[in-house]
Amino acid sequence: MTAHEQHIAFTVGGQPHAVFASPGARLSEVLRDHLGLKSVKVGCDAGDCGACTVLVDGRQHCACLIPVAQISGCNVETLETAEPDLRSRLQKAFLAHGAAQCGICTPGVMMAAMELLQITPLPTEAQVETALSGVLCRCTGYRKIVTAVVATNRTLPDSVRPLPGASVGARLPRLDGQPKVDGSEIFGADYAPEGTLLIRAVRSPHFHADFVLGDVTAWAAARSGIVAVMTSADIAGVNAFGVIPPLADQPALAECTVRYLGEPVALVVGDAARVEALDLGDFPVTWSPRPHVLTEAEAGGAQAPQLHAHRPENTLIRGRVVSGAPQEALRASAHRVTGEFRTAYVEHAYIEPEAGVGWLEGDTLVIQACTQAPVMDRDDTARVLGLPPERVRIIPAAAGGGFGAKLDLSVQPLIGLAVLKTKRPCRMVFSRNESMRSSTKRHPGTMTATIGADEQGKITGMTFHGDFNTGSYASWGPTVATRVPVHACGPYKTPNYRATSRAIHTHGPTAGAFRGFGVPQAAICQEMLYDELAEKCALDRLEFRKRNALVDGDTTPCGQKLDAVGIKECLDALQPHWHRAGKDAASFNAGSDDRKRGVGIASCWYGCGNTALPNPSTIRLGITPAGALRLHQGATDIGQGANTVIAQIAADALGVAIHRVEIVGPDTGMTPDCGKTSASRHTFITGRAAEAAGRALRAEILRLTNLSEAAQIIVAPGEVRVTEGRSSRTVTLSDLDVDAFGYALRAEETYDPPTTALDEDGQGTPYAVYGYGAQMAEVEVDLKLGTTRVLRITAAHDLGRAINPLLAEGQIEGGIAQGLGLALMEEFIPGRTENLHDYLIPTIGDMPEVVSILVEKPDPEGPMGAKGLGEHVLIPTAPAILNAIRHASGARITNPPALPHRVLAALRERS
């Protein structure tokens, strides 16, 4: 039981308040639930993430760590209630500098900044880093946050207002930014109708066990506040979901066997306060633990415990790309290198744990939850619940980070079950532990490769095999298994090639999509071997890469002839930096014995969109009789910027001012399907649909006014004015018929990239557009302690056309932060690191300066030449850092992360 509620009086932003609350309640809950101050975000309930940072008497605190009794007589400030003048300047700086992406950490970051700026109005970067060191951000890579805070009281940002039809290329602040910087953004946990019930899951304490449920009814009856208990017996549809329908295998609630630690077996639904207080440890379930396997090495044989009867040797799928005669080519090569590399489970560690709410509207089930894939959520949830898809409506809540793991269902089918059973609004909010146990991870991989080169340093051939731990259920395992062989050679001409992969089930967490779908792991293998091969060829490491870089007209191992290949341009852009960095490191090392600096380089290429599968996007653009221009934008913006980039493309294609565009959705009830936020596809694919829709609407307006392509279009209240030279025509919108969508004028266009299926040797056209990039890392290694400090990353990325350079830089910096984590600190250990103090992601103090170079080699298939960027930016970072560590110290790290003890062990091995 909890203590009696008491009246506790304090002020919020100087205004007196009294709450009636349990004295030991977390202040974060009291501020959110009693006072409606939802800017206070809950990311961990442990003081690890800082998302709930508020000021108490001017000092920053994690509100999740304060019993509300301690606030009696104090003044609390949240983002909503903070000092308005400073807050306004800070908001403007955050928007202008692109310091907010998904926005979940933004209120906490801003409150920490408020504490600093109230005492130190003109802080240095170092002061900002210290002041903000307790707030984790997973999107931005922190650099733009530092810039914004430093600039807040120094310069007033210019407002960016591009001319009509000329927004593409402008450093336009994100159009959906204001709610992120004022705390009003609605994330998955931020909305619940009055009287909403709370759902909690009973989860497996074992990696692998059979179970029998006891007298659930009696258990529930003995406790007050429980409205329903649900088990797999309550599932009316197909109790197997999955992002790839033919392989769907994951039960919403396990039926008699659990296959991972934390798998849900039952739901308890009821009055929020009483269900929250329940001890689920005495839920009547009898577990019979069975042997489990957690690594691809243990699980891959016939003798290992098998997870799915129809997948022998735990093999979910194999992938394969073969061209030329690799064995012969390698045998005949002047130089050869071989290596084995192992990577760990990596956690997405978005700051927002999965959360959502559902309710009934008539007989339609509405679910508002964080997601990257609303239409897939709708169809898969409907299937589990036994409903037709049209009876499920998905409204994506703002996603507080996703990075791939919010492509899979999480709370959606569970909320649906509870709402259908109780007929009342129900919500579910994962704890940090639940989130980390049940969400997907980056695949651990064991990869071996051999690469050969001739006397001139030209690649002759490569063989690669990767075993990937795909965890307990299918998820995106097949995508990783097919993407990796296509990409494992890197953006280099590889005439003879055999790459194979295997996705192996284990009782670890399900491995799914994580920014790059296995390609970052494969790039570590290939790019580290390239450094060794360059040495064997006695070539400078950058020169070696330039010599082998793909160029226009080259053919990939899939037999696809490429054009618009920008890797050479990226490597060329790094050349002066490479020269300078090499000299800097040498001169530092001449004067230092214990600390050594080094430089590393690595490249990436990455196909945008689904691999050899259709993945269309549809964009609707309409003008209402009142003259509102609405963009139905179904591409879920999880912080990466689709709401802005897609609007820019549509506005320019139509030829109107960007600020005229109103964004609708995403919402499966209001927006056509734009597919999922994955595979770096929206700028390219949804962008193409937006471009087509903009052009179609423009053509329709020009047809009505009989003016030419050169005309200017102005959408105004009640009318559209079109001028060309001295001719001017007006379309009076009320004269036009209103269509079924409520528009006087409307265009709707679909784009699906031209790809082909791959044959059994992986030959075909897996992607219509590729993006390219190369990054250079400068590091300092402490030879005595094995610690690594990244000093600078210089990143050149060919994105075809920079639709929005400000957001593109944000993607680069954020991807680099995740790549740095992959290289240096991130290792998810099932059952051991399900929190944000044992699982480490980079803090503000770990991120180096980033120099971004945007290379624009237009792709004829991309909208206005644009290519994807979101995943590309992460791929080169880890191998560049690992190569730099080797260059600095000689330590060859083949099992990242390069934790200090591993670096030291590698140094010893060498000497």
Add this chain to the structure above:
Amino acid sequence: MTHPAKYLRPSDVQHALQALKQNDLTIAAGCTDLFPATERKILPGDILDVTGVSELRGIRMSDAGLWIGATTTWRDIVEADLPAALAGLQLAAREVGALQIQNRGTIAGNLCNASPAADGVPPLLTLDAEVVLSSLRGTRQVPLRDFIVGPRRVMRDADELLTHVFIPRAALSGRGAFLKLGARKYLVISIVMVAARVEVVEGAVTAAALSVGACGPVATRLPDLEGELIGHPPSGHVVTQEKVAAVLAPTSDIRADVAYRIHSATELLRRVLDDLGTQVDQAA
């Protein structure tokens, strides 16, 4: 489920001690360890919140030595004007979590929580710190080295309240230092940490205290090495891996293995002593 839980927040020590005598209570202050230990939205159990006792917070000097109140926060320690002997404690305070944790976490909480990786313990060991334990039965002072007996285990009786940390005057001389090693810059649990305090007269060490944390169930002093420093300028050259390994009992965990912990403790001890040597030179 029989009675509502207690949440007591007295404003003086006497009432706190009475409450402790009558009930089995969890003592709460900054809650930076209590809240992370639960997923509940409300602190579970019967709670004695001592943050309302104003006399427990603050730092006070007397003829006998320095008294640090139980609920003094790390931020209080960072911002206090303290003798150079406490420089190591102040450096440690800056490395506890990040500012949000430093604004809440208290010195007594750090000691009573008794994590093997508690940042405050190594510097306090070099200061010969004692804890003051009060109950209605009376007050006793226990050396810190005897107070923490194992991970999460301290010699506090259920009716006792740790009211102060006491640093004897003799330990307030000299100069302190602290180094922490973790896998990232902020918000990090130590792989290894070391603290040192040396007194130097005419360039030679006259008294030395060294300690290592996160390398065993409890942080520990290194008396043999301390002895070897006497009579020489402060320098890390006397520190060897064998001497360090003889004192420590680290385990392997997700942060590092045993060999690395011994190795890095050795290296950090050398560095902290070399740093102190440089500081002494500069002061002279």
